[in-house]
Amino acid sequence: xxxxxxxxxxxxxxxxxxxxxxxxxxxxxxxxxxxxxxxxxxxxxxxxxxxxxxxxxxxxxxxxxxxxxxxxxxxxxxxxxxxxxxxxxxxxxxxxxxxxxxxxxxxxxxxxxxxxxxxxxxxxxxxxxxxxxxxxxxxxxxxxxxxxxxxxxxxxxxxxxxxxxxxxxxxxxxxxxxxxxxxxxxxxxxxxxxxxxxxxxxxxxxxxxxxxxxxxxxxxxxxxxxxxxxxxxxxxxxxxxxxx
Amino acid sequence: xxxxxxxxxxxxxxxxxxxxxxxxxxxxxxxxxxxxxxxxxxxxxxxxxxxxxxxxxxxxxxxxxxxxxxxxxxxxxxxxxxxxxxxxxxxxxxxxxxxxxxxxxxxxxxxxxxxxxxxxxxxxxxxxxxxxxxxxxxxxxxxxxxxxxxxxxxxxxxxxxxxxxxxxxxxxxxxxxxxxxxxxxxxxxxxxxxxxxxxxxxxxxxxxxxxxxxxxxxxxxxxxxxxxxxxxxxxxxxxxxxxxxxxxxxxxxxxxxxxxxxxxxxxxxxxxxxxxxxxxxxxxxxxxxxxxxxxxxxxxxxxxxxxxxxxxxxxxxxxxxxxxxxxxxxxxxxxxxxxxxxxxxxxxxxxxxxxxxxxxxx
Numbered sequence: 001x002x003x004x005x006x007x008x009x010x011x012x013x014x015x016x017x018x019x020x021x022x023x024x025x026x027x028x029x030x031x032x033x034x035x036x037x038x039x040x041x042x043x044x045x046x047x048x049x050x051x052x053x054x055x056x057x058x059x060x061x062x063x064x065x066x067x068x069x070x071x072x073x074x075x076x077x078x079x080x081x082x083x084x085x086x087x088x089x090x091x092x093x094x095x096x097x098x099x100x101x102x103x104x105x106x107x108x109x110x111x112x113x114x115x116x117x118x119x120x121x122x123x124x125x126x127x128x129x130x131x132x133x134x135x136x137x138x139x140x141x142x143x144x145x146x147x148x149x150x151x152x153x154x155x156x157x158x159x160x161x162x163x164x165x166x167x168x169x170x171x172x173x174x175x176x177x178x179x180x181x182x183x184x185x186x187x188x189x190x191x192x193x194x195x196x197x198x199x200x201x202x203x204x205x206x207x208x209x210x211x212x213x214x215x216x217x218x219x220x221x222x223x224x225x226x227x228x229x230x231x232x233x234x235x236x237x238x239x240x241x242x243x244x
Numbered sequence: 245x246x247x248x249x250x251x252x253x254x255x256x257x258x259x260x261x262x263x264x265x266x267x268x269x270x271x272x273x274x275x276x277x278x279x280x281x282x283x284x285x286x287x288x289x290x291x292x293x294x295x296x297x298x299x300x301x302x303x304x305x306x307x308x309x310x311x312x313x314x315x316x317x318x319x320x321x322x323x324x325x326x327x328x329x330x331x332x333x334x335x336x337x338x339x340x341x342x343x344x345x346x347x348x349x350x351x352x353x354x355x356x357x358x359x360x361x362x363x364x365x366x367x368x369x370x371x372x373x374x375x376x377x378x379x380x381x382x383x384x385x386x387x388x389x390x391x392x393x394x395x396x397x398x399x400x401x402x403x404x405x406x407x408x409x410x411x412x413x414x415x416x417x418x419x420x421x422x423x424x425x426x427x428x429x430x431x432x433x434x435x436x437x438x439x440x441x442x443x444x445x446x447x448x449x450x451x452x453x454x455x456x457x458x459x460x461x462x463x464x465x466x467x468x469x470x471x472x473x474x475x476x477x478x479x480x481x482x483x484x485x486x487x488x489x490x491x492x493x494x495x496x497x498x499x500x501x502x503x504x505x506x507x508x509x510x511x512x513x514x515x516x517x518x519x520x521x522x523x524x525x526x527x528x529x530x531x532x533x534x535x536x537x538x539x540x541x542x543x544x545x546x547x548x549x550x551x552x553x554x555x556x557x558x559x560x561x562x563x564x565x566x567x568x569x570x571x572x573x574x575x576x577x578x579x580x581x582x583x584x585x586x587x588x589x590x591x592x593x594x595x596x597x598x599x600x601x602x603x604x605x606x
Contacts, residue, residue: 070599073396073404109315109408109426116425117408118313127411 003169004229011230014166018223021159025216025223032212038069052205055198058085059144060135068107077102089136091129103132139199149192160184160219167222170229171239180222187215279398279581279602282307284333284340286606291334291341293450293554295545301343304332311586311595315408316425318373320380323588324348327595331584335559335605340573342555344441344584348384351546352589353505355383355444356527358484358492360519366491368527375425377591383444383505384546385587386553387594390437390571390580392456394430401583401600405430405457405470416461424592429461429470437571438471441542441553444505445481449532452540452555456569475564477535481506484529491515492525506530536563536570576605 003014033044036051053065064078072078084090084099103111103126110117111126125131140148164181191211198204228234282305289300312326332343356378358366371380389405391397396404405428413421420427430436438455446453454474460466473480484507486493496504496511504511507529515525532538539561544553559573566572571580579602585594 071400071403073400104410105407108410109406112408113411114413115408116316118315125411 001169002171004171015230018227021223022220025220051209052202055195055205056139056202058136058138071106073106085136089133140195145196152192156188163222166226170226173240180218183214184218187211191215279600281602281604282331282333284335284605287334287336293541293543293556295543295552297343301332304334307331309597311597313596314593318379318593320371320373321593323590327586329584339556340559344553347550349549352384353444354381355505356381357524358527360521360523362521379590382589382591386441387585388439389583392435392437392571394434394436398581398600405436418463427469428457430457430459432459435568439540445530447544448508449530450541450543451532451538452542454537454540474537474569475535476533476537479531479533481528481530484527495525536566539563579604
């Protein structure tokens with residue numbers, strides 16, 4: 001069985017799915033570009049230090065370097081809080097005088113239980129030491145890792161198996177199929193595994209970036225190639241010999 | 245097309261093209277880091293402040309700013325939840341001019357008016373929210389904040405001066421429950437200029453209420469905390485109320501002026517009650533500020549659902565304390581950070597934007 005011999009309605013159904021996958025991959029790329037850059041619109045190339053910060057810094061610092069950066073008055077304020085965390089995040093004089101001053105000036109108006117600001121986040125108050133200290137652990141916590149990992153693994157597995165199967169029944173040369181299909185799955189495991197590893201060594205942020213890129217390229221390439229295979233005549237050089 | 249796509253080189257070529265396009269897209273959006281700017285353009289035409297944009301404005305580029313945040317949820321707020329403000333600027337040898345336009349379906353001028361009741365008594369109309377501030381019988385206002393020397397303003401805008409109640413209802417340790425959701429003040433030694441345009445209290449006199457924010461963060465020092473009017477030698481507004489506080493003390497000489505929700509000096513005459521039930525008398529009386537507080541001229545006009553406000557100020561002001569209270573456009577090669585906010589018939593709840601914008605001169 002080859003997808004190129006399907007009837008037109010089946011081809012339409014598969015094409016709809018593949019185009020949607022490409023759009024979803026583009027949205028994911030856009031989101032990643034927005035999360036790891038200082039912009040709030042457009043397509044952006046993720047900045048490495050922000051990726052690193054997200055997976056190896058505490059959530060507090062990662063947020064101040066990342067999505068909350070626009071609310072930080074001066075970059076030096078991030079260093080003050082980072083120093084406090086590096087010194088053990090104690091409920092001491094430094095916390096009360098320096099850390100709490102920055103948090104109350106820059107963060108509390110949204111991060112408080114009663115805030116009514118348009119962008120308020122009452123579920124994450126920063127009113128006391130106890131409120132704040134839970135965001136000082138470096139990298140992903142067990143809960144955070146388990147939560148994000150299972151959602152991504154289940155979600156990506158579902159569409160990746162479909163895209164891979166369509167690829168498997170395409171007319172391309174077997175080595176092309178095997179390469180792209182394995183790249184998709186291996187990159188997925190490497191990417192998500194490194195989320196956890198970056199806690200221990202921030203260099204894993206590079207693995208995250210490379211594996212993430214390979215993942216998206218593999219998915220888009222498989223979807224794009226299958227679309228071509230469904231609707232176009234392909235050059236002999238990419239086709240399995242039997243198909244030529 | 246087909247023959248091109250049938251060669252491997254053709255494939256690789258299109259892939260390279262595609263990824264190149266994607267990359268340049270990403271790069272071009274990555275470089276635009278600086279604040280968006282309002283460019284002030286030199287003019288040699290006299291600008292007439294009448295709330296109508298003459299053709300001289302056509303050569304000034306427009307900056308459009310979306311305001312879609314509110315600092316708190318007033319329980320009787322019926323105003324807009326977002327608004328687009330369009331700004332232009334011109335300058336000549338001595339003055340800077342601003343044109344501000346925004347759509348507002350309601351022209352709100354009925355600020356605390358007195359209304360005659362069925363039994364002949366007078367009642368001052370009010371509609372206060374949970375914080376004691378009005379959102380029903382108030383006036384449309386606009387504020388421009390100009391950085392003088394506040395740390396972080398160029399990045400965060402007005403937000404650097406904004407302090408909201410904490411979980412226990414306190415601001416800087418003072419209980420503010422039922423008093424104010426937030427207060428404005430800066431850090432020590434810092435000031436921010438406020439150009440506070442008020443459609444009822446000052447617009448009929450062609451002025452802006454020139455104010456500023458400093459670091460006062462104690463209500464015992466100033467009831468308005470860091471917010472102050474600039475130094476003045478006279479003028480201002482007072483409530484129009486009789487000694488018994490049962491009705492107005494003055495009224496306008498001519499009635500039926502639709503915009504007459506304040507009493508200006510030329511119109512001021514003692515109140516004589518020849519009115520019918522439902523008639524209204526202004527709740528406030530205004531006189532032009534003199535001195536530093538009255539050194540910005542402005543006229544706003546509401547027409548077909550849109551406010552148009554023309555503003556004029558000296559590039560460099562010389563009034564008392566001008567150095568501390570006023571932004572000085574003394575170096576036309578510099579960028580001046582500002583923020584803008586719209587009060588839709590609201591005493592303190594205001595639509596704002598995050599971050600700051602820059603004014604530059606060309």
